Amino acid sequence: MSLQIALIAHDRKKEEMVNFVIAYESVFANHQLYATGTTGQKIMDSTQLKVHRYMSGPLGGDQQIGALVAQNILDLLIFLRDPLMAQPHEPDIIALLRLCDVQGIPVATNVATAELLVRALDRGDFAWRELVHKYKPEGEQ
């Protein structure tokens, strides 16, 4: 089962993200990966993974990934936020996380939770997302 996974990291979390993706590269290799611009580039520079890159976060990348969430296309969001640094595009970040709650999409905002979710993914615990894709409620595209 190939799922749609988005990876986003703020600047001071990018190294942690890259190390995390390297550690679980064999799991991520089975899925479709999306990322904001710089995060995606760094992941591709350090792994063999292919990542569909959107705009950089401050230029609208979070909103582009939010559009996948709004359509219930995204299955998992790993968003390593920097809790100690104000972001100019904070409203976009809040909007993305809000949409994940609207659709009930699993989200990790720190690497400890990300690890739990990726292990669950590897075990097959995301099978319910396949059903979501198969039987979308009326009105969803």
Ligand SMILES: O=C(CO)COP(=O)(O)O
């Ligand atoms: O700012 C971001 C998410 O809010 C991340 O964007 P980049 O991956 O382009 O640095």
